[in-house]
Amino acid sequence: MTRYRCLVVEDSQVMRQLLVFALQRVRELDVTEADDGVDALRKLAGNRFDLIITDINMPIMDGLKLVKRIRSDETYNDVPIIVVTTEGSQEDRQRALALGANAYITKPIQGPQVVAKVKELLKM
Amino acid sequence: MNDKRSPDARAAFAQEAIDSGAYRPLARGGEAVQHLRQALERVQRESVSLVRIGASLEEFVQQQEGRYADLEQELNDTGLLYVASYQLQARSEPKEVLRHVRELLEQLVGVESFALYLVASDGLAVPVAHKGMSEAELTPLRTSEGALAVVFGRKTPLMVEGSPLPKGSTASPLAVVPLLLSDRVMGAIVITKLFPHKSSWAQVDQQLFHLLSSHAASALVAAHLVQRQSDLLGTLAGLGESLK
Numbered sequence: 001m002t003r004y005r006c007l008v009v010e011d012s013q014v015m016r017q018l019l020v021f022a023l024q025r026v027r028e029l030d031v032t033e034a035d036d037g038v039d040a041l042r043k044l045a046g047n048r049f050d051l052i053i054t055d056i057n058m059p060i061m062d063g064l065k066l067v068k069r070i071r072s073d074e075t076y077n078d079v080p081i082i083v084v085t086t087e088g089s090q091e092d093r094q095r096a097l098a099l100g101a102n103a104y105i106t107k108p109i110q111g112p113q114v115v116a117k118v119k120e121l122l123k124m
Numbered sequence: 125m126n127d128k129r130s131p132d133a134r135a136a137f138a139q140e141a142i143d144s145g146a147y148r149p150l151a152r153g154g155e156a157v158q159h160l161r162q163a164l165e166r167v168q169r170e171s172v173s174l175v176r177i178g179a180s181l182e183e184f185v186q187q188q189e190g191r192y193a194d195l196e197q198e199l200n201d202t203g204l205l206y207v208a209s210y211q212l213q214a215r216s217e218p219k220e221v222l223r224h225v226r227e228l229l230e231q232l233v234g235v236e237s238f239a240l241y242l243v244a245s246d247g248l249a250v251p252v253a254h255k256g257m258s259e260a261e262l263t264p265l266r267t268s269e270g271a272l273a274v275v276f277g278r279k280t281p282l283m284v285e286g287s288p289l290p291k292g293s294t295a296s297p298l299a300v301v302p303l304l305l306s307d308r309v310m311g312a313i314v315i316t317k318l319f320p321h322k323s324s325w326a327q328v329d330q331q332l333f334h335l336l337s338s339h340a341a342s343a344l345v346a347a348h349l350v351q352r353q354s355d356l357l358g359t360l361a362g363l364g365e366s367l368k
Contacts, residue, residue, distance in 0.1 A: 014211050014227045021203040025196075086319065106321070108234050111200035112193070 004122055005030050005047070009040040009054035009066060010084065015109070019053060019084075022111035026118060037061025041069060044076060051122060053082045053105075053114075056092045064095055071100035080121040084109065201328040204232055208335055212343040216350045221343045222253045225336065229315070230255070233329050237317035239294070242303075243267060243310055256317060261294050265314075275300045276309045281333035287324035292316040299325075301333045303341035310341050 006029050010016040016033055023031050032049070034040040036058045044052075052070065056063035063083055070076045083096040083104045093104050103117055118124075129137070208228050215221045222240065229235035237256035241249035241264075248264040249272060267276045275282050283299045284290060292298035293316055303311040313336065 012227050012231060014207055014224065015231050017207045017211065018204060018232070021207060022200065025199070108232050108322075108326075110197075111203060112196045 001028055003030060004028055004050040004124075005032065006051045006053065006118070007032050007034060007040060007043060007049045009034045009037065009052065009058070009063065011036050011055065011058040015055065015084070015107070018109060018111075019114065022109070022114045023053075023118065025111065025115050026124070028124065029118070037063065037066035037069070040066055044070070049076075049079055051080050051082070051118060052076075053084065053118075055084045056089065056096065064092065064099060067096055067099045067101050082117055082121065201331065204328055205331055205335055208232060208332060209339060212336075212339045215343060215347050218344055218347045218351060221340070221347045225313070225340055226253070226255055228332065228336065229313070233326075233332060234319040234322035235315050235317070236319050238313055238315045240303075240313050241265060241272075241311050249312060252311075257294075261316075263294075265294070267309075270295065271297055271300045272312060272314075275302045275312055279304060279307070279309055281330065281337055283325055283330060283333070289318065289324055299333065301337050301340075303344075304337055305341045305345060310345075313340070 004026075006023060008016060008019050008023070008031055010019060010033075020031050020033065023029055032043055032047075034043050037054075038061045040052070040054065041061075054063040054066055061069075067081055067083065070079065070081065077100070080103075081101045083093065083101045084107060085093045085096070085104050086107050096104065102121055105114055105117055211224045211228070212221065215224060225240065226238075229238055235255075237254075239251045239254035239257050239262060242252050244250045244264070247267060249267050250264045251262040254262055265272055267273065271282055279302055281299060281301045284292070284297070289298055290296075294314060297314045297316050298318065299313075299315040301313040301315070302309045303313065
């Protein structure tokens with residue numbers, strides 16, 4: 001069975017735990033958590049990830065900057081990225097997609113939708 | 125091709141063929157057609173039966189898919205309630221508890237504006253935390269009036285019905301969640317506005333409000349007591365004594 005590594009970047013413990021709970025439904029997935037963009041870059045360095053899920057609004061380094069940094073790094077520029085946004089923030093969503101994010105999910109998140117999106121991007 | 129045989133010879137040959145079974149007269153031909161018809165009817169019946177089985181199988185698959193989706197949703201809701209409960213109880217500072225109440229309302233329900241009130245000694249409910257509300261809206265409320273009176277009386281969350289939900293305000297909130305400590309109402313969360321995309325309540329919202337109602341107050345009080353207690357280990361020793 002092929003195993004996939006997913007990095008979840010979210011400053012809210014509630015949302016992070018909820019995302020991890022949903023992702024644990026995908027048996028082939030190993031999930032790593034990061035508090036913000038800087039923590040994510042630290043965890044990305046030297047590690048292989050198959051998918052990144054990131055919130056937009058985070059302290060220190062937000063999701064948009066993180067997407068930009070990842071896409072400018074050839075090591076990770078082809079890793080699928082899902083951004084988590086609120087329904088109202090269409091501008092953020094469009095900016096994230098323009099910067100190279102592959103998909104988005106909106107809050108309040110629904111586990112089955114997260115899983116479906118992950119499986120779609122990982123072609124599972 | 126001409127048959128050179130005499131009529132008698134031809135008749136004898138035909139009779140011999142009939143007797144041997146090599147030649148089926150017209151009567152036997154009719155029987156064969158009847159057999160074919162019967163076989164055709166049988167095939168048609170089987171075909172109808174197979175179509176029925178296919179339809180019921182399809183219905184069964186659809187039912188199973190529906191059940192699977194329901195189970196997935198229930199699992200998601202259970203996870204959400206677990207996370208909410210875990211995050212509330214894992215805090216040791218009142219401000220942290222409040223932050224998590226805010227996160228739960230914002231991230232899991234989709235609340236844009238709310239205020240959390242605690243009952244003061246004079247019986248008024250005083251706002252101690254809020255999000256998205258103006259100072260003018262944040263005045264103390266009488267617990268004997270309006271939606272607060274209903275909630276303080278029945279001690280269960282009150283949620284306005286409707287899809288889309290009507291516009292809310294402090295005077296006529298969209299939802300009021302009593303904060304229970306044992307059987308006593310020590311405050312309430314008053315929700316006045318949801319995010320624009322949230323036009324009605326989800327099934328899990330009610331469960332989440334019940335969870336907040338029974339857990340938020342005890343989490344706040346516990347965090348408050350822990351924060352005030354400088355000698356936590358001494359308190360725990362006392363706890364051990366009280367459990368004996």
